[in-house]
Structures are given as C-alpha cells and as structure tokens.
Amino acid sequence: MTPARAAALAAPLALPLALLALWALAAAQIASPLFPGPGKVLMAAVQNFWIILDQMGATLRRVLIGFVLAAATMVPLGILLGRVRLLGWLFEPVIDMLATLPPPAIVPLVMLFAGTGDAAKVTMIAFAAAIPILINTFEASKVRNAMTSLVARSLHLTRWETMLRVDLPAATPMILTGVRMAVAAALLVSVTSEILLATDGIGVFLQRQQENFQIAGGLAGILAIALTGLAVNTAILRIEKGVLFWHYRNDGQS
Amino acid sequence: MQDGPILEARDLRKAFGAGAGRTTILDGISFSVREGDFVAVVGPSGCGKTTLLMALAGLQPADAGEVRFRGRQVLSPPQGLALVFQDYSRSLFPWKTALRNVTFAMRGPQGRAAKAARAEELLHAVGLGDALHKYPWQLSGGMQQRVAIARGLASESDLLLLDEPLAAVDAQTRADMQDLILDLAQRFRQTCLLVTHDVDEAVYMADKVVVLSKRPTRVATEITVGLGKARDQIATREHPDYLHARHEVLARIRAFRQPVAP
Amino acid sequence: MTAALRLRGLVSLLFVLLVWETVSRLGIVPSRYFPGLAEIAAGAAEMIRNGELLAAEAMTLGRAVAGLVLATLIGIALAVLSDVSPFFERGFRTLTGLLQPIPPAAIVPLAIFGFGLGLKLYIFIIVMVTIWGPYLNGVAALRAVPVEQILNGRMMRMTPAQILWHIKLPAALPEIFAGIRYAAAVSLIAVVVSEMIAGRDGIGYLLVRKSFSIRIPETYALMFVTMVNGVLLAMLVNLGRRLLTGWHVKQMGYPA
Numbered sequence A: 001m002t003p004a005r006a007a008a009l010a011a012p013l014a015l016p017l018a019l020l021a022l023w024a025l026a027a028a029q030i031a032s033p034l035f036p037g038p039g040k041v042l043m044a045a046v047q048n049f050w051i052i053l054d055q056m057g058a059t060l061r062r063v064l065i066g067f068v069l070a071a072a073t074m075v076p077l078g079i080l081l082g083r084v085r086l087l088g089w090l091f092e093p094v095i096d097m098l099a100t101l102p103p104p105a106i107v108p109l110v111m112l113f114a115g116t117g118d119a120a121k122v123t124m125i126a127f128a129a130a131i132p133i134l135i136n137t138f139e140a141s142k143v144r145n146a147m148t149s150l151v152a153r154s155l156h157l158t159r160w161e162t163m164l165r166v167d168l169p170a171a172t173p174m175i176l177t178g179v180r181m182a183v184a185a186a187l188l189v190s191v192t193s194e195i196l197l198a199t200d201g202i203g204v205f206l207q208r209q210q211e212n213f214q215i216a217g218g219l220a221g222i223l224a225i226a227l228t229g230l231a232v233n234t235a236i237l238r239i240e241k242g243v244l245f246w247h248y249r250n251d252g253q254s
Numbered sequence B: 001m002q003d004g005p006i007l008e009a010r011d012l013r014k015a016f017g018a019g020a021g022r023t024t025i026l027d028g029i030s031f032s033v034r035e036g037d038f039v040a041v042v043g044p045s046g047c048g049k050t051t052l053l054m055a056l057a058g059l060q061p062a063d064a065g066e067v068r069f070r071g072r073q074v075l076s077p078p079q080g081l082a083l084v085f086q087d088y089s090r091s092l093f094p095w096k097t098a099l100r101n102v103t104f105a106m107r108g109p110q111g112r113a114a115k116a117a118r119a120e121e122l123l124h125a126v127g128l129g130d131a132l133h134k135y136p137w138q139l140s141g142g143m144q145q146r147v148a149i150a151r152g153l154a155s156e157s158d159l160l161l162l163d164e165p166l167a168a169v170d171a172q173t174r175a176d177m178q179d180l181i182l183d184l185a186q187r188f189r190q191t192c193l194l195v196t197h198d199v200d201e202a203v204y205m206a207d208k209v210v211v212l213s214k215r216p217t218r219v220a221t222e223i224t225v226g227l228g229k230a231r232d233q234i235a236t237r238e239h240p241d242y243l244h245a246r247h248e249v250l251a252r253i254r255a256f257r258q259p260v261a262p
Numbered sequence C: 001m002t003a004a005l006r007l008r009g010l011v012s013l014l015f016v017l018l019v020w021e022t023v024s025r026l027g028i029v030p031s032r033y034f035p036g037l038a039e040i041a042a043g044a045a046e047m048i049r050n051g052e053l054l055a056a057e058a059m060t061l062g063r064a065v066a067g068l069v070l071a072t073l074i075g076i077a078l079a080v081l082s083d084v085s086p087f088f089e090r091g092f093r094t095l096t097g098l099l100q101p102i103p104p105a106a107i108v109p110l111a112i113f114g115f116g117l118g119l120k121l122y123i124f125i126i127v128m129v130t131i132w133g134p135y136l137n138g139v140a141a142l143r144a145v146p147v148e149q150i151l152n153g154r155m156m157r158m159t160p161a162q163i164l165w166h167i168k169l170p171a172a173l174p175e176i177f178a179g180i181r182y183a184a185a186v187s188l189i190a191v192v193v194s195e196m197i198a199g200r201d202g203i204g205y206l207l208v209r210k211s212f213s214i215r216i217p218e219t220y221a222l223m224f225v226t227m228v229n230g231v232l233l234a235m236l237v238n239l240g241r242r243l244l245t246g247w248h249v250k251q252m253g254y255p256a
C-alpha cells in the first residue's frame, strides 16, 4: 500500500479515533463512574449485548408495523389528494399545519384514546410516519410533467396505466425522501413512547440505565441506536439507488 | 519602466493530467504587452487561452517559464492587474447590485461616497446608468457583461485582462460592445489584453494580435495592425490594412504546422 | 404569500373547524374524547388565566430559539472548517453518519446526568440533533461557490479570510438558510420531546401532565399551541432569511 493510499484510507477514521482517544484520556483523568471511558462503554455493550438486542428488536418491530401501516394508507391518500384538485385545494393547508406538529406531541393524545399497550404505540408511530409520507406523496403527485403526459397520451395509455406506469415512477424519488423522513420520525416517536409509557423497547432500556446510574450502559444503548439508524439509512439509500437508477443517472444529484 | 513592456510572458508551459492522460496545453508561449497598447490573443476553442490568462494573472502558475509584470516576476496576483472572466454570469456577485458589484472592486482608501460616484460614472459609461440598483439576475447577458467590464475598469489597474468577454452575446450586441470596449480603453487610458477565438474581432480591436496554434499551443505568429486607434464597424472592416492583416493572420494559421516530435 | 393563498388557508382552517365541531356535536365519537371547539378554547383560556400556558410557552420558545441559534453558528463553523480541511471533512462525515440518526429522545435520559434539568440540557440536545442541516447544506454550498467569484477575490488581493467573509459565506447563505429552516422544525421537536421526558416545565411537560390527568380539552389546546410554535419559528427563520439574503428571496420570485 502506498503512503497516499494509506492516508486516503485513514482520513475517514482519523478524526473519530482522535476524539475517541481524547475521550479515553479525559475519562482516565476524571476517573468517575459518571464519566465512563470508551473501554467501559464497550464492556457494558458486551455485557448487555443480548438485552440490547432484545429491546432493540421490540422497538424495531413496532417501528416496522407502524411504518408499513402508514405507507400502505398514506401513499394512496397522497395520490388521491394530489389528483383530485378540490380535495388537494381544501386539504393542503391542513397537511401543512400537521407538518408543523412535532411528532412526539401525539404520544400523550394517543395514550388518552388507546392506552399504553403495544397497539397504542404502533398507532403513535404510524401517525408520526404518516405525515412526511403523505406530504411528499401529495407534493409529488401534484406536479405532473407535461411532456411525459403527452407521451403517455400519444401511446394511448388508459388513465390507470398512465398513473401506474408513468406518474407513479416519476413521483417515487420524492416519495422515497418522505419515507426516509418517516423512518426517522417513527424511531423518534417509538423511543419517546417507550420512555414515557415504559413497558419494553430500547427507550425503556435507556431509562433503566439512567435510573440505576449506569452511564456506560446508557451510552452503549445510544451506540446501538446510532448503528441501527446508520444501517437503516444506508439500506434505504441502497434501495433508492436500486429503484431509482434512472433518477441518479439522469442528473447526478437527488 | 516606461521603456520595457508592462507584461511579459516567457516560454510558458503547462500540462494537465498525469501518466498516459497527460496532455500538454501550453507548449512554450512568449509575448509581451506595452503600456497603452490594446493586444488581442486569438486562438481556437480549448487551446488554453483561459489557462494562459490564469498564469498571466498569477492565479494558477505555469509549470515552467515566467511572467513578469512591470518587471517583477508574477507569483500571485500582483497589484495593478485586473481580470474580467469569460463567464460573467458566474463571476458577478448575485447578492450585490450592479453598483455594489463595481464599488466592491475598489480597494483604495477613498471614501464610500467617492467610490459610489466613481462606480456610477463607470456604469453610465457602459450605458447602464438606469440599472445602477438592479441585481445581476435582473439584467440581460449583455448588460451583465457590461457590469463586469465596468468592474474591471473600476479597479484602476495598469493592465486589464479580458477573457473572451463577448463570446456569449449575440452578433449585434457584440459589435456594439467591441466599440464600447475600445472607446472605454481610450477614454480611461486603459492598457488591455483581450482574449478571443474570433480572428475578425482580434484584428478589428487590437493594435497587436498574438495568434495561438491548436494544442499543444504555441504562438503561431504576431501581427501589428496598422489601423490607428479610431475604428469603425463599417469603414474599418473595409479598410485595406484591416483586410491585409486579417488575410495575414488566416494565412499564417494555415501555414503553421506543428513540428513533428523527433 | 399572495392574497389568494391566504384566503385558501382561511377557508381550509374554517373547513377543519367546521368538520371538527360537527363531529363533536353529532356524537359519533364520545364527546369526552372529542370536545367541541368552545370547550377547547375554554381549556386554553383557563391555562392562560392561571399563567401556566404563557410561562411554559416562554420556556419552550426561548429554548428552541437559543438552541437553534447556537446550533446554526456551530454548524456553519464546522462547515467552514470542513471547507478549509478536506481531511477534517472526511473524518467528520463518519461522525455525521453515526450521530445524525440518533433521535433526541434517546439522548435525554443520559444528558440529564451531565447537564441537569436547566437550559444547558436543552441546548445540548438541540445542538446534537440540529447542527446537521446547517452543516451539511453549508458544506455543499461552500463547495458550490463559483470558482470565478473566488478568483475575483484573489485578483483583488483579498486574504483567504476576506474571501470567506465577503464572498464564500454570502454566496452560501441561501442554501444554509434552507438547512436552518429544516433545523428549526427539528429544534422544536427536540425541545418538546425533551420537556416531555425531563418532566419539569415547558409546553412538552404541560402536554404530558394534562393528558396524564385526562384533561382532554387542554391536551388538544396544547397540541394546537405546538403547531403554532412551529409556524412562529418558521416565521422567525424566514425573517432572518429576508434580512440576510433578501436578494435571493427576490431572485426566487423573479422570472428568469
């Protein structure tokens, strides 16, 4: 390996490693259980590995169900609002208003209706995920490319064919952006609801660690969330690039 | 200082890329500009005219050879040298009005009001007296280029470098702008080095034409145009001296053959 | 915003209120869970009268604005650093990928240890989750400044610092503001969720307390307040945008 290549490989890791070393040094200086170093966090992560995995699984299961519910209902609804002029005209400001509502703010409300069980949490998550998907689907299906519409007509496609084979693909990049925002919102609401309405999930794990002054364990839990988030984001980006190869090839940027 | 050339390029060389993809762009360019002259450098598209200007301005040094401005070697942009870029739409600041774009180039100690007055005068001179407070994106391409020229003049440089200032405007505007630039150069006693890919434009505007070859680029020939300072779109273009110079340039471009490498 | 758009917003709002009131009156859903508008307004009025709403509102908005301002400044500073040093940019990209997906709720329990329950806690959490918008947009925008503009600065013999201040930052500002607008929404989310979890004061706390004590009209009223807060914060950002990049706002409205 040439030195230049080594430097190029080191660049992404050098700064994080330097910060890690700084953290370790500071922790060794302070030597307090309330300020654990990276070694302690790693140990806590190993110790709690199965618990974290288990709790994370509970969280992700709800996120997945809530998200699927939201996507399955909001994509058609968004297309409907985007297509039927009057509905769109009437509901756009409502949607804009809902967009300004911080997703976790629905947790207390849904709790009133549905209690604190699994179904209630899934509802909250679905609601939070619904809004970005609805907005982006709506916006994407509102604008229709005049050129592709003409082409569709010249090919004698029916309305349904046009919608399915021309308009929907054209709308996917924006819808997928909504999907990415929805996943973030879903994860946030899931963790929030777990902390507030403790039963199980990674949020509960974090809360327990705090109550027992297990800072290292708490940091291990956050690390697990960070890695999960990174993995989910990377996966969505992969799927996006796979589904939307034409989009990325077209103009090089999203 | 009065005798020597104001700008001198000696054997400038420049190549881009590495390994097999390495291409020589400038292959030993030498010429000079005297104070008060209007010099045109003409060369085909992509021959390295912008690259050459970058080296002359001290923005991007050549690989070999040297540039001297007022007798001093140019290693970074020297005082007294200004440059009007080829792509005016990218070089004007969209957050400043025409007037502010011009005053921005005045780095001297004079006060705000004096700068504004001078900028106004220059914008009037380029025919933009009624667009002082317009933003670049509210102006047409030709108007934007005139703002860029006014800005070039505003820095009160000893030498103004112009990189294909008229390449992107229509033919009619182009003719008007040629006369405008000549008029301004005379009025403000501005020494100019204008780069263009248009032989007619070069001969029409310049006292001296430096003709570049295709890549790898060398000076194919230098021609002095004996037309005096006063030019006219119709009369000059029919003048025997103009036709002669134009013929000369075209003939030498055709005759110039790249010597085959041994 | 044009008059037509405003009118539509009004029509739409009236429509929602009408539907709400009708549903409530018809008793399709138990009115206990779906109180009428008058009842919600009364709930809000009561909270205003005893002072808890305004006190909480001041807390929440103050935290959101302070955190947003600080996060923006840090984000821009980091973007400048990334622009100067590609090495830093590359390393920070790794950190961004790791830190950006962490939801604010997850940080709150531990952050309470480090920062207590005061303003510091909120500032820390907001900064952790909102710098990414200004930072990422800033990096992209600084990179996209036309090279001609920078060379112009060099021809004027400006120092790198002058070029940064007079040319690169103004050029990058419109895109940075797009990041700030996004960050403003995130900042409000972070404050509300932190208040919900930290449980001492602010709109988020009030919301949890009212709903846990089954004060349903008040809960609706508070949700409406959080929406209004989103609008207020967006307006504030827009004001800053007009003030600092008024030229760009005009340019967007100018037919090319």
Ligand SMILES: Nc1ncnc2c1ncn2[C@@H]1O[C@H](COP(=O)(O)OP(=O)(O)OP(=O)(O)O)[C@@H](O)[C@H]1O
Pocket: B016, B017, B025, B043, B044, B045, B046, B047, B048, B049, B050, B051, B052, B086, B164, B197
């Ligand atoms: N930074 C660079 N890296 C690699 N190649 C470059 C670079 N800058 C210029 N070139 C190449 O050098 C050649 C000359 O470019 P230059 O812009 O100087 O030409 P030009 O004569 O100004 O062309 P035009 O008339 O189109 O403005 C081109 O082939 C270009 O691709």
Ligand SMILES: [Mg+2]
Pocket: B049, B050, B051, B086, B163, B164
């Ligand atoms: Mg060029």
